[in-house]
Amino acid sequence: MRQLGLIIFALCAISLASLANDPVKEDTVVIEFGERSKMVIYAETEQDLKDLSAYDINAMIGEINANLDSASAGSDEVSIEDKKGTRYLKENTNSDDNTGSLSYYGDDRYSDEDRDRYLRRNKRYDYGSRHDDYDDDDYVIVTRDRSRSRGxxxxxxxxxxxxxxxxxxxxxxxxxxxxxxxxxxxxxxxxxxxxxxxxxxxxxxxxxxxxxxxxxxxxxxxxxxxxxxxxxxxxxxxxxxxxxxxxxxxxxxxxxxxxxxxxxxxxxxxxxxxxxxxxxxxxxxxxxxxxxxxxxxxxxxxxxxxxxxxxxxxxxxxxxxxxxxxxxxxxxxxxxxxxxxxxxxxxxxxxxxxxxxxxxxxxxxxx
The missing domain is CATH 2.40.160 (Porin)
Structure with a gap:
């Protein structure tokens, strides 16, 4: 299940819509589920966290599972095309005036140094260095770590x-x-x-x-x-x-x-x-x-x-x-x-x- 945590992290990081003009202290959100699984969300600004509540995380996870099932024959990646994330917007939801609640514990358990170390260790999510023609809101890429798979x-x-x-x-x-x-x-x-x-x-x-x-x-x-x-x-x-x-x-x-x-x-x-x-x-x-x-x-x-x-x-x-x-x-x-x-x-x-x-x-x- 650890792969799922990394997958969700990639989706959420890419889905953050925009940066605010007045940056504030970065936040790290961690949601734990199951015995050893967790979802990690890194946000540059507080507004990014609020914008995230406008998206249907369940829909994202459902599509990830569907694409992983279709890729089980041995492919390394599944790609989910979605311009500007509109596929996952909740119905009748305006992200500008909607806030959501997330279980938040950040600085006491996950410092800036921990976050930076995590991002450096997972360079495959640094789309700017891997694909020069990728914008943050162009594609969602799910990378399967096949070295840990049972395939x-x-x-x-x-x-x-x-x-x-x-x-x-x-x-x-x-x-x-x-x-x-x-x-x-x-x-x-x-x-x-x-x-x-x-x-x-x-x-x-x-x-x-x-x-x-x-x-x-x-x-x-x-x-x-x-x-x-x-x-x-x-x-x-x-x-x-x-x-x-x-x-x-x-x-x-x-x-x-x-x-x-x-x-x-x-x-x-x-x-x-x-x-x-x-x-x-x-x-x-x-x-x-x-x-x-x-x-x-x-x-x-x-x-x-x-x-x-x-x-x-x-x-x-x-x-x-x-x-x-x-x-x-x-x-x-x-x-x-x-x-x-x-x-x-x-x-x-x-x-x-x-x-x-x-x-x-x-x-x-x-x-």
Whole structure:
């Protein structure tokens, strides 16, 4: 409900019609309602407070609620057009000779210093600095602080890391296998978008999709990766001077990862729309684990080598008996702006009896 207090404050501050020629001491009016909610009205002059009684506050609040409901799909702001506030004037009311009663307690609890500090902290209500073409009586702008809302917001993510595969729980290079992967150079890349949905307390649900590229670079650069009628084979070629040999595959994926996010530090901006570059609104420690599934859309092999000093490159597309579907578990841990991820495929990279029994892994950073 604290958002409602800020919303009403914005409306009331903008609706004050005019400044008197002889300024007097500023007044702050605070109306408390509910358990933790309040409406704060700052008036430059005593006449401004009297003019306020000519407006129907209930009508303003009703329209705010209606616009917030219509904006619940994810917008940051709702705008209520109303030239000179006439929409909210009470019937048969002349603001020049009408005064209203408000529960007033000001200087003893809210000093000028407190008021100035409040206005500085909420610069988004300083329309003169944000919108040069806005006049005080042109528009009413309601800004939703989505960092404190319980809704859903989307972010763009770039994953950069390395990939390898395991055979019976260990790396193939432990047995000097021909399909042993060189860690440095076996790059993993993922690009996509995810949503963050608040569940309860620190529990959030991260869900979305991406496109990923696996590059398994062979430790033995002379290994030829060949698809035969029976299986995919990895055989060193002693007749060449190998430079690079790799198997690559591209997948589209979906994932669901419950996250625990702690130590909230509110974002300074609430004006981002849709997807943004700020991944998390909680700026402390976070950790989560979930699942993913993917579908292969492309795969190929490439080998670079030289024969008698002539450099050559062979690249061939094919399925190489790779499983079309992949699925696995995912872990993620982060602090402030740094996040690490780890993926482990539960199914084999190759179809049964069509290649080595390997499970893919990938790990790296989320940017």
């Amino acid at each position: 859903t917001y989307g972010t763009f993510e770039l994953e950069i890391g390395m990939n390898n595969w395991l055979e019976n729980g260990s790396f193939p290079d432990n047995g000097n296998a021909a399909y042993a992967v060189k860690p440095w150079g076996s790059w993993y890349l993922g690009v996509g978008g995810v949503y963050h949905t608040a569940i309860a307390g620190p529990l959030k649900l991260k869900w979305g999709g991406n496109m990923t590229w696996y590059n398994w670079k062979m430790e033995d650069t002379s290994v030829r990766i060949t698809k035969t009628d029976a299986a995919t084979t990895f055989v060193p070629d002693p007749t060449i001077d190998g430079k690079k040999s790799k198997l690559a595959a591209t997948y589209i994926n979906a994932m669901v990862v419950p996250m625990l996010e702690f130590n909230s530090r509110r974002r300074t901006s609430s004006r981002n729309h849709g997807f943004n570059w700020t991944k998390y609104r909680q700026k402390g420690f976070r950790i989560g684990a979930g699942v993913y599934a993917g579908y292969r859309i492309d795969s190929w092999t490439k080998i670079k080598y030289s024969v008698n000093g002539d450099n050559k490159k062979d690249k061939e597309k094919g399925n190489y008996y790779l499983n079309n579907f992949r699925y696995g578990i995912r872990g993620q841990v982060g602090f402030r702006g740094m996040d690490l991820f780890f993926n482990y495929d539960l199914n084999d990279v190759f179809a049964t009896d069509r290649g080595p029994e390997l499970q893919a892994i990938s790990f790296g950073f989320i940017l």
